Each structure stands twice: as C-alpha cells, then as structure tokens.
Amino acid sequence: MMRSLWSGVAGLTTHQLEMDVIGNNIANVNTTAYKSQATGFADVLYQTVKNGTGSGDTTATTNVSQVGLGTKVASIYTNISKSGSMQTTGNAFDLMITGDSFFVVSSDASTNPAMRNFTRDGAFTIDADGNLVTQNNGFYVFGIMGDGNIPRGGNVNLTNLRLISDATKTIGGTATSASYFSGNIDSLDKDLETEDGKTLRIEVFGRDGEIYTLKYGLTDGQDEADNTFKLSLKSIQNSNGDLITNTTNANVDLVYSKNNGRLVSANGATNGMVHMEFGGQASMIGPIDIDFSNTSNYASINGKHSSSFYGYRGDTQGLNQGYANGTMTGLSVTDNGSIFAKYSNGQTVKIAQIAVAEFNNAMGLEMIGDNLYAQSLNSGEAMIMDITYDGGYMTAGVLESSNVDLAKEFTDMITTQRGFQANSRVITTSDEMLQILHGLKR
Known part of the structure; x- marks a missing residue:
C-alpha cells in the first residue's frame, strides 16, 4: 500500500x-x-x-x-x-544566425577563453567606446580586427571588436596614379596660337589625400607641317587655392600623323604613354602615367575651328583615380560576419569579422541566463570559425525569435x-x- x-x-x-x-x-x-x-x-x-x-x-x-x-x-x-522564425528590425547590427553556430561574447575584453560565453541573440549595438556589444547586458562581441579572414579550423586569437576608434574613424587618401586625354586638336584653332594657348585643367589627388589642380596650356608647335603641339604645365594649385612650385619638367610634346590625324608620339613614346613625376612643393602629386593615345588632330570642316581636347583623372577604365581623405559614414555586416566601414570619399573597407563557435554537442551547453550559454564538459570545446565554413550565414537587420x-x-x-x-x-x-x-x- x-x-x-x-x-x-x-x-x-x-x-x-x-x-x-x-x-x-x-x-x-x-x-x-x-x-x-x-x-x-x-x-x-x-x-x-x-x-x-x-x-x-x-x-x-x-x-x-x-x-x-x-x-x-x-x-x-x-x-x-530548431531555429526560431525571422523577426525584421531594420537595425544594421541586429544579426540572425542561420546554422548551428553561436556568437562569442564575454563580459571581459581580455582574450582569455575561460571568460567567454556564447549566445544566439544577435541584438548588438555600439557602446560609448566604439565596441560592438550585446544590447541586453553589454557583453563584448568577439572576432578579429582588420581586413583578414578567420581561418578554417579557428586557429586565431580573438579580440573584442572596437569598430569605432582613431584607426577606423578616418581613412587616408590615395594619390592619383593615372590620367588620360581624349578629343581632337583642331590645327586651325586660334587659341593654340596665343602665348598661353588653350587652357586645360585636371584635378588630381596627392598622397596626402588633398586635391590639386593642374593647369595646362595647349599651344601650336610652330612647325611647318602643322602637326606638332606642346602641352605645358602652367601652374599647380592646392585645395586652398594657393600656388605651389614644381621643379620637374612636366611638359608634353605631341606629334600627329599628317595623313590620318592619329597620334604618332607623346614625348617620343609611340604608345602615347607619358610617365610624369613632380618635385618641390608638388612632390605630393604622382607619379602619374598619362595616356594620350585617344587623341587626334583634324581640322574642323564646319568652319568653327575649336579644339575639343580634355584631360581626365584616372585611366580609360576609370581606375587609379585616387581619392581624398575620408571620414566614416556608416557600418554594414555581410553574410559571413565581415564588417565594412563606409567613408565620405566613397571607399568601403573591411575593418573586422565576427567569429562564431560550434560544438560537438550543443545540447550539452549550460544555460546561464541573459540568453547566454556556457561551455561544459559534455558540450565539448568551442570550435572557432568563419560562419560560412559549415554552410551557415548571418542576416543583418533581423533577429531570431523564440522557437x-x-x-x-x-x-x-x-x-x-x-x-x-x-x-x-x-x-x-x-x-x-x-x-x-x-x-x-x-
């Protein structure tokens, strides 16, 4: 009983x-x-x-x-x-994991693995010091800084992700390394016979990220065949409008075919490429490879003799234009956890990558509250990796709901x-x- x-x-x-x-x-x-x-x-x-x-x-x-x-x-x-459903938030730092991975977080910014916890809650934000942290408890989110990738196998030293710092707030400019001229030089253009000639301007970036204006004058070469011309550098202005000196020869002699009007040579180069270096106060500019192969020399047949001859920054493919100094304007996260910074000069640079962890027995993790899990003897050790290595991915602007x-x-x-x-x-x-x-x- x-x-x-x-x-x-x-x-x-x-x-x-x-x-x-x-x-x-x-x-x-x-x-x-x-x-x-x-x-x-x-x-x-x-x-x-x-x-x-x-x-x-x-x-x-x-x-x-x-x-x-x-x-x-x-x-x-x-x-x-079992994953929860997708909940759209629109917040760029709300991340949802698809797959069996966990975000790696810690209350301590140290790299001690014993201090790490794990979570599926991807509601992140930026704290006052520029660190990526969890919204509900301010734990640091871990990964790697820089433009590298987390290697397969996870043999990497993780660090807390400080996304906004002196190193990332701004990006230095890159000097213009290519330029090209295109259009036609009309031999009967009266502007070419003046002392200053036809004025041309090209804006280029220096190695200091500042913009410089190169002022050229295109004049007739004064030859009997009337098929040579001189492009002379008249002045250089910095971004403040101040004139700066150049100590090198930055002039170009152009020769065209009398028969078909095509370029024969530029400073003796039959391919039309001129390598130009600058010195003195202008040493922050270049060197610049200038392409004249797309220019010609024909006299207009409509009676209006004017040269349509122009210079451009960058090569004919739009590359090597250089860019100015920039300040950070935004951050975005891709599907493999890479974080890209956008800058005011149009550049986008990878500055970090969020790491994830997987376990041989994820059901063996210990639930410790605050949406956190702790590694246990039964879960096995955390395997740090790039989330895409096992077919998973992150989705920005959404959170995983309860299952x-x-x-x-x-x-x-x-x-x-x-x-x-x-x-x-x-x-x-x-x-x-x-x-x-x-x-x-x-």
Missing part, C-alpha cells in the same frame, strides 16, 4: 517539474533566440515480488514479478537545433495537468484504502 503512495508522490513531483519547464517555455515565447526545453521521464527502482524461474523436467518457465516505485525526471533537454511552439506547449500543459490529477488520485485512493484498514481494527 505504501508503494502506491510513494509512486503517486513521485508522479506529482515529476509532473510539477514538467509544468515548471512548460511555464518557463511559455514565459519566454517572445524572448530573442530562446530555445525551448522539454522534459524526459524514466521509471525508477523496481521491487521484485517473485523471481523468475527456468524450465525444468516437470515445470515451465515463470517470469519475474516486479512492482515499480514511480517515476523520475530523466532529462531536461534543450531544443537547440517555442505555443500549440505544443498548451497540449503538453493539458497532458501534464491530467497526469498530475491522476497521480493525486492514486494518493487519495491509497489513503482511502489505508483508512479502511484502520477501520478494521475498530
């Missing part, structure tokens, strides 16, 4: 614990990246009432007779592999309640039977 009482008590205890798990799941139905839990039951010890026997000459076999002593909670496991299935939880709640009621009935019935036994004494 007492066995049924204790079995009923065990049933009440386990069903109460299952109800606690269900209640926690329902409470976290809107918790970002929460992973639902489920309870597994197992029977407990058995008392043998009659041993089993083997067969004999005159007897058959008999099975063992046992009475169970109730139930116990065998496990509370986390449904770690709690309310329909399932309500169904489990009903079955748990019925199980609790049934076990309580076992106790009350056993109590009534004991009362009957006590009544026999009277």
Whole structure:
C-alpha cells in the first residue's frame, strides 16, 4: 500500500517539474533566440515480488514479478537545433544566425577563453567606446580586427571588436596614379596660337589625400607641317587655392600623323604613354602615367575651328583615380560576419569579422541566463570559425525569435495537468484504502 503512495508522490513531483519547464517555455515565447526545453521521464527502482524461474523436467518457465516505485525526471533537454522564425528590425547590427553556430561574447575584453560565453541573440549595438556589444547586458562581441579572414579550423586569437576608434574613424587618401586625354586638336584653332594657348585643367589627388589642380596650356608647335603641339604645365594649385612650385619638367610634346590625324608620339613614346613625376612643393602629386593615345588632330570642316581636347583623372577604365581623405559614414555586416566601414570619399573597407563557435554537442551547453550559454564538459570545446565554413550565414537587420511552439506547449500543459490529477488520485485512493484498514481494527 505504501508503494502506491510513494509512486503517486513521485508522479506529482515529476509532473510539477514538467509544468515548471512548460511555464518557463511559455514565459519566454517572445524572448530573442530562446530555445525551448522539454522534459524526459524514466521509471525508477523496481521491487521484485517473485523471481523468475527456468524450465525444468516437470515445470515451465515463470517470469519475474516486479512492482515499480514511480517515476523520475530523466532529462531536461534543450531544443537547440530548431531555429526560431525571422523577426525584421531594420537595425544594421541586429544579426540572425542561420546554422548551428553561436556568437562569442564575454563580459571581459581580455582574450582569455575561460571568460567567454556564447549566445544566439544577435541584438548588438555600439557602446560609448566604439565596441560592438550585446544590447541586453553589454557583453563584448568577439572576432578579429582588420581586413583578414578567420581561418578554417579557428586557429586565431580573438579580440573584442572596437569598430569605432582613431584607426577606423578616418581613412587616408590615395594619390592619383593615372590620367588620360581624349578629343581632337583642331590645327586651325586660334587659341593654340596665343602665348598661353588653350587652357586645360585636371584635378588630381596627392598622397596626402588633398586635391590639386593642374593647369595646362595647349599651344601650336610652330612647325611647318602643322602637326606638332606642346602641352605645358602652367601652374599647380592646392585645395586652398594657393600656388605651389614644381621643379620637374612636366611638359608634353605631341606629334600627329599628317595623313590620318592619329597620334604618332607623346614625348617620343609611340604608345602615347607619358610617365610624369613632380618635385618641390608638388612632390605630393604622382607619379602619374598619362595616356594620350585617344587623341587626334583634324581640322574642323564646319568652319568653327575649336579644339575639343580634355584631360581626365584616372585611366580609360576609370581606375587609379585616387581619392581624398575620408571620414566614416556608416557600418554594414555581410553574410559571413565581415564588417565594412563606409567613408565620405566613397571607399568601403573591411575593418573586422565576427567569429562564431560550434560544438560537438550543443545540447550539452549550460544555460546561464541573459540568453547566454556556457561551455561544459559534455558540450565539448568551442570550435572557432568563419560562419560560412559549415554552410551557415548571418542576416543583418533581423533577429531570431523564440522557437517555442505555443500549440505544443498548451497540449503538453493539458497532458501534464491530467497526469498530475491522476497521480493525486492514486494518493487519495491509497489513503482511502489505508483508512479502511484502520477501520478494521475498530
């Protein structure tokens, strides 16, 4: 009789614990990246009432007779592999992981692996010091800084990601290294016969990121064949409009075919390429390779003799234009966790990459609250990697919702309640039977 009482008590205890798990799941139905839990039951010890026997000459076999002593909670496991639905936020630093990975975070900016925790909650923000941190508890997000990639196998020293610092707020300019001229020189253009000639201007970037204006004058070469011209550097102005000196020869002699008007040479180079260097105060400019191969020399047939001859920054493919100094205007995250900074000069530079971790047994991670997990003996060691190495990816502007299935939880709640009621009935019935036994004494 007492066995049924204790079995009923065990049933009440386990069903109460299952109800606690269900209640926690329902409470976290809107918790970002929460992973639902489920309870597994197992029977407990058995008392043998009659041993089993083997067969004999005159007897058959008999099975063992046992009475169970109730139930116990065998496990509370986390449904770690089921992803929650996608919740759009529009925040560039809200990141959702697709795959089995976890973000690596820590309350300490040190690189000590023992201080690391792991999370699926990708709600991040930038703190006052420019660090990428979790929104709910300010933990540092870990990865690598610079334009490198996290190697396969994770043999890398992680660091907290300080995205806004003196090193990333600005980007230095790059000097213009190529230029080209195009168009036609009209031999009958009267402007070419003046002392200053036809004025041309090209704006180029120096190695200091500042812009410089090169002022050229195109004049007739004063030859009898009337097919040579001189492009002379008249002046150089800096971004403040001040004139600066140049100590090198920056002039170009152009020769064209009298028969077809095509370029024959530029400073003797038949391919039309002139390598130009600058000195003195202008030493921050160049060197610049200037292409004249797209120019020609024809006299206009419409009576309006004017040269349509222009210079451009960069080569004919639009490359090597250089750029000015820039300041950071924004940050973005790609699907492999790479973080790119956008600058006012149009440049986009990779400055960091977010690392992720995977485990041989992610269900063995310990849940420690605040949407955090801790490594345990049963989870195995964290394997640091680029998220794309196992086919996963990150999506910016969205968060992972809780994976709690309310329909399932309500169904489990009903079955748990019925199980609790049934076990309580076992106790009350056993109590009534004991009362009957006590009544026999009277």
